[in-house]
Amino acid sequence: MTTxxxxxxxxxxxxxxxxxxxxxxxxxxxxxxxxxxxxxxxxTQWAAWGFLAPVVVYLGLFxxxxxxxxxxxSIRSYTVTSFVSGNAPFTGFANxxxxxxxxxxxxxxxxxxxxxxxxxGFQFAIGLALAxxxxxxxxxxxxxxxxxxxxxxxxxxxxxxxxxxxxNSDSGIVNAFLQALGLSQINWLTSPTWSLTAVLIANIWIGxxxxxxxxxxxxxxxxxxxxxxxxxxxxxxxxxxxRITFPLLRPVSAITLLxxxxxxxxxxxxxxxxxxxxxxxxxxxLAIWSYQLSFGSLLPDFxxxxxVGNVLIIIAVIFALVYVRARHxxxxx
Amino acid sequence: MTVHASRKARAVCAALLTFxxxxxxxxxxxSSGSSAAASSSASGGGTYxxxxxxxxxxxxxxxxxxxxxxxxxxGVTVKRTGFDTTALTTQALxxxxxxxxxxxxxxxxxxxxxxxKAGALTTTATNGLATGSVAQNILGAGVIxxxxxxxxxxxxxxxxxxxxKILAQAHVDPASITDWASLTAALAKVKAIGKTGITFxxxxxxxxxxxxxxxxxxxGANLTNLDSSQAVAALTLWTxxxxxxxxxxxxxxxxxTTAWQEFQTGNVxxxxxxxxxxxxxxxxxxxxxxIPAENGGAAPVPTGGEFFTxxxxxxxxxxxxxxxxxxxxxxxSNIVKTDNTLNYIAPTKAGQQAQLSGDSSLSDWVSAxxxxxxxxxxxxxxxxxxxxxxxxxxxxxxxSGAATPAAALAAAQxxxxxxxxx
Numbered sequence: 006m007t008t009x010x011x012x013x014x015x016x017x018x019x020x021x022x023x024x025x026x027x028x029x030x031x032x033x034x035x036x037x038x039x040x041x042x043x044x045x046x047x048x049t050q051w052a053a054w055g056f057l058a059p060v061v062v063y064l065g066l067f068x069x070x071x072x073x074x075x076x077x078x079s080i081r082s083y084t085v086t087s088f089v090s091g092n093a094p095f096t097g098f099a100n101x102x103x104x105x106x107x108x109x110x111x112x113x114x115x116x117x118x119x120x121x122x123x124x125x126g127f128q129f130a131i132g133l134a135l136a137x138x139x140x141x142x143x144x145x146x147x148x149x150x151x152x153x154x155x156x157x158x159x160x161x162x163x164x165x166x167x168x169x170x171x172x173n174s175d176s177g178i179v180n181a182f183l184q185a186l187g188l189s190q191i192n193w194l195t196s197p198t199w200s201l202t203a204v205l206i207a208n209i210w211i212g213x214x215x216x217x218x219x220x221x222x223x224x225x226x227x228x229x230x231x232x233x234x235x236x237x238x239x240x241x242x243x244x245x246x247x248r249i250t251f252p253l254l255r256p257v258s259a260i261t262l263l264x265x266x267x268x269x270x271x272x273x274x275x276x277x278x279x280x281x282x283x284x285x286x287x288x289x290x291l292a293i294w295s296y297q298l299s300f301g302s303l304l305p306d307f308x309x310x311x312x313v314g315n316v317l318i319i320i321a322v323i324f325a326l327v328y329v330r331a332r333h334x335x336x337x338x
Numbered sequence: 339m340t341v342h343a344s345r346k347a348r349a350v351c352a353a354l355l356t357f358x359x360x361x362x363x364x365x366x367x368x369s370s371g372s373s374a375a376a377s378s379s380a381s382g383g384g385t386y387x388x389x390x391x392x393x394x395x396x397x398x399x400x401x402x403x404x405x406x407x408x409x410x411x412x413g414v415t416v417k418r419t420g421f422d423t424t425a426l427t428t429q430a431l432x433x434x435x436x437x438x439x440x441x442x443x444x445x446x447x448x449x450x451x452x453x454x455k456a457g458a459l460t461t462t463a464t465n466g467l468a469t470g471s472v473a474q475n476i477l478g479a480g481v482i483x484x485x486x487x488x489x490x491x492x493x494x495x496x497x498x499x500x501x502x503k504i505l506a507q508a509h510v511d512p513a514s515i516t517d518w519a520s521l522t523a524a525l526a527k528v529k530a531i532g533k534t535g536i537t538f539x540x541x542x543x544x545x546x547x548x549x550x551x552x553x554x555x556x557x558g559a560n561l562t563n564l565d566s567s568q569a570v571a572a573l574t575l576w577t578x579x580x581x582x583x584x585x586x587x588x589x590x591x592x593x594x595t596t597a598w599q600e601f602q603t604g605n606v607x608x609x610x611x612x613x614x615x616x617x618x619x620x621x622x623x624x625x626x627x628x629i630p631a632e633n634g635g636a637a638p639v640p641t642g643g644e645f646f647t648x649x650x651x652x653x654x655x656x657x658x659x660x661x662x663x664x665x666x667x668x669x670x671s672n673i674v675k676t677d678n679t680l681n682y683i684a685p686t687k688a689g690q691q692a693q694l695s696g697d698s699s700l701s702d703w704v705s706a707x708x709x710x711x712x713x714x715x716x717x718x719x720x721x722x723x724x725x726x727x728x729x730x731x732x733x734x735x736x737x738s739g740a741a742t743p744a745a746a747l748a749a750a751q752x753x754x755x756x757x758x759x760x
Contacts, residue, residue: 083457089434103760108753128462174587195590197740283542284590284738285731285746302449303427303544304723 016131020186020252039171072318078311085131085305100312109294111285117290117320120208121269122274127209129258132216137250139217152220157214165278168207169194172279189265197287200280204288208275210270216261224250255335264330267321291317342748371458386659387440390432392680400679409667412659414444415504429454430649434458439649441660444491447479447542447712450645452717454487458649461485463650465657467664471686478669478712480645482719487670488647492689493683494613495639495710496552497623499701504533504607512627512689517634518575528607537597538610540576543596544723546730548713550576550609552629554729555711556637561718561725562565564732564751567743571632577736590737612642613703614681617741626702628709631712641710643682643687683707719759728754750759 014138065264078093079100104110138148147223156164165235171178172193193203195277226249235245273292276282282297289297299310388405395401402418404619409416417442421429427449433439439458453459462469462485469477469486477751480488500512508527515521539549553562553575559568579585589597594611601609602622610629619626631637646664648657666672670684674692677684683703684690690704714722732750741749 051693085431085452088431089456089458091435103756108749176588186637192738194489194668195587195738197735210718270489281542284736285542285740287738287740302723302727304452304720 017022019105024268047184050192075311075314075318078308079315081308083308083311095198095303096308096330101316102307104309104312109258109289110288111290113289113294115284116288117292119201120205120290122190124203124212124269125262125265127205128212128216129262131209131213132261133220133254133258134218135213136224137246139221146165150217156211157218160276161211161318162278164211165207165275167209168203168275169279172203187294194280197284200284200288202274204279207279208269214263215268216318219261220254221255223261226257227253256332258332259328259335263325266324270317270321289338291320340385345380348746353556361585364388385417386411386442386663387443388416388418388442388663389426390418390420390444391426391446392444393420393422395420400467401643401676403668404672404676405663405737408663408672412661412662414659416663418608421669430458431456434649437652441648441651441656442645442664443647443649445647447490447641447643447645448714448722450480450487451482451714451722452649453647453649454485455720456609459568460650460657461488462489465661467646467648467661471688473651473685473687473708475710475712475715476643476685476707478715479641481706481712482714483717488645489664489687490641490681491644491646491668492673492677492684493707494642494680494682495703495706496549496610496612496624496629497639497706498629499601499609499611499615499626501601501604501607501622501624503604503623504528508533508607510607514524515627515630515631516635518595518632521630522575522584525579525607526582527635529582529584531543534586536579536610537586537600537606538589538606539592539594540589540733540736541593541599542730543593544726544730546727548642551713551728551735556629556631557641558632561716561722561729564725564754565747568632568660569747570744573733574748575632576733577739577743578693580737590734590749613683613706616703617679620699628702628706636706636709637710638711639706640713641707643685665755666739669716669731724757725754728757 078099080095081087081093082096082099083093092241135153172180174180174190174192176197177193179193184190184201191199193199231249231253232245240248271292273296274288276288276290276293277296282293289304295313295317297311298306298313363570386409392401392577397418399488405416405418423446426443426445430439430443430445430449430453434453434456443453443459449684450459452525468487471491476490476493476740479545480486480490502512505512505524505528508524508531509523510527528535539545553572554569555573556577557572558570559566559572563569576585580589586600588600592600596696598609598611598615600606601611601624602618609624628636646668648660651657667676668685670686670688670692673686674689674696675686677681677689677693678696683700685691690707693700694704714720714728718725728736728750731744731753732741732743732746735746735749736743740746
């Protein structure tokens with residue numbers, strides 16, 4: 006027996022065992038051998054795998070498999086007949102070629118880019134401005150901050166329907182207001198020039214609370230003495246914002262922007278309720294197009310819809326990788 | 339055993355148990371699924387399943403009671419489930435995929451061709467359902483490549499409701515509206531007295547196509563040729579109405595329900611809407627005329643309404659009982675009662691006569707249904723949804739001014755051709 010084994014044995018011995026029952030201890034040292042180290046290790050590994058298994062199964066069932074199915078769906082010709090017979094012929098990249106060649110692809114991609122970047126830009130800027138404003142803690146600031154959270158608390162169906170009513174061409178309150186100011190009526194939801202702007206306005210309004218909450222908590226974590234020191238050194242309000250607040254908020258900003266990006270990229274409900282992607286394709290984003298292809302007509306085209314969905318996933322992954330790289334660089338510095 | 343070892347063993351057991359539960363749940367799901375399928379397809383079972391798109395009717399409704407009594411007559415119990423109409427197509431496809439299709443499926447008529455193409459439905463030649471007395475134009479939606487896949491429960495269609503008070507103020511005689519020119523002239527007179535001319539649903543969904551079809555067909559256009567000069571004429575009519583302010587801009591987004599709500603405000607002279615608004619129209623004193631064709635006469639209108647279908651079962655001996663239940667439900671006395679409740683027109687001459695003898699105001703609707711056409715007819719079948727999607731896109735483009743009617747329809751035709759040849 007090696008010293009190693011005896012050490013293992015003594016480590017496994019219950020504390021105070023000898024004092025309680027010396028005979029039992031003697032019997033145990035003579036009795037069946039303790040498991041060798043390799044076996045102990047193996048059981049430790051099993052335990053580790055046992056703990057991992059539920060997560061792995063969960064990830065496999067609910068993430069990897071649907072993703073695999075989506076990719077598989079996009080490289081087959083999956084018609085309603087395949088739905089029942091299960092027979093969907095392999096077509097390679099034909100679905101991707103057809104969506105890239107479709108006259109809807111270019112406007113959908115452009116609309117998606119405009120919708121995402123303009124939404125995030127405004128949501129972030131307004132959210133940050135409000136966070137800085139509320140950071141000063143004045144009377145009733147808590148109440149006001151709570152009011153700003155209302156858009157977040159409302160179901161999207163309610164918000165989008167309300168915006169849809171307010172922006173109605175003939176009887177909406179927004180146009181009534183414009184006309185009272187002597188301006189002409191704008192066909193917010195029914196004009197190809199304005200429909201994307203209309204859904205953008207609604208989406209920005211809905212997204213501000215999310216940015217406000219995260220940036221506000223980010224601001225809380227900046228120690229107050231940094232600001233005090235800067236104030237003593239004679240830094241102006243702008244200087245304090247650009248040289249202290251903004252740089253120290255960078256990690257929080259990065260994650261807010263990434264989450265905002267992913268959330269906005271997949272926005273469907275607001276646009277669908279307000280314009281259904283129309284008129285024509287003027288407010289059709291990739292998410293809307295994917296839905297239209299699979300569920301928008303009486304004859305579902307699941308394969309093309311899956312291809313559009315995969316394009317969306319790839320875009321999201323690219324930006325997530327950019328974020329990870331930027332973060333690494335930030336940590337390195 | 340040591341404390342450490344026993345703790346590890348417990349942990350492993352717990353983890354494996356968790357894993358086992360997940361796996362067992364997964365297996366349990368699939369095994370319970372297959373046993374349900376087995377029981378539903380077991381022959382001679384006393385329970386037959388029936389799916390319909392009328393979730394508004396609960397088990398105490400006349401509709402549910404009628405189904406129950408037809409089941410009893412056929413010697414079985416019928417288990418009815420009402421789905422939302424859009425959910426029903428997906429439900430039917432999923433059920434067919436898993437071999438758990440209902441015995442009888444009542445489904446919206448344009449969906450029949452989709453389900454038939456999927457191989458989910460039996461033909462009347464296979465299941466033995468009689469179609470003899472059903473009007474051919476209404477039956478058309480259930481005929482694909484020469485085979486019939488069901489019988490209609492009834493039909494609804496579109497017509498032109500008008501507000502007599504507004505027409506009187508504008509000095510328009512509804513009888514003078516016989517073609518597009520006289521209708522447009524009437525709209526101009528209505529606008530002159532400060533009222534809105536007409537509302538319809540020009541939305542970018544199937545509803546938009548459904549509403550556009552009377553004008554499209556009324557110009558003599560054909561769905562296989564979306565960019566014909568007749569089609570351009572029809573779309574130009576709609577866009578001119580919008581441009582000239584005869585129709586409100588909101589029609590681009592209006593569903594048939596919201597368009598109807600605008601008409602109900604009492605400020606709109608005409609509304610293109612369906613049979614189902616009959617009761618609401620009577621309440622507000624609105625009357626109805628047939629939609630005029632471009633050069634006079636009634637325009638062909640699309641048929642709406644559901645079809646009784648018998649989905650494919652593993653146990654084909656079940657079809658005979660399903661046919662008995664459907665035949666009972668579509669027997670003249672029963673179908674007239676049902677169609678009156680649903681605001682539908684009966685699909686048979688006998689049924690229509692019975693409805694007319696009870697309510698003579700239905701005569702306009704009976705004649706409208708008489709000239710109605712199935713959207714999936716002309717042997718279009720599953721080509722229709724592809725064409726329809728391009729058609730409503732073109733309508734949207736032209737209405738919103740994104741393209742001229744001719745350019746929008748030309749783009750629609752090439753997109754439809756590309757999609758059909760894919």
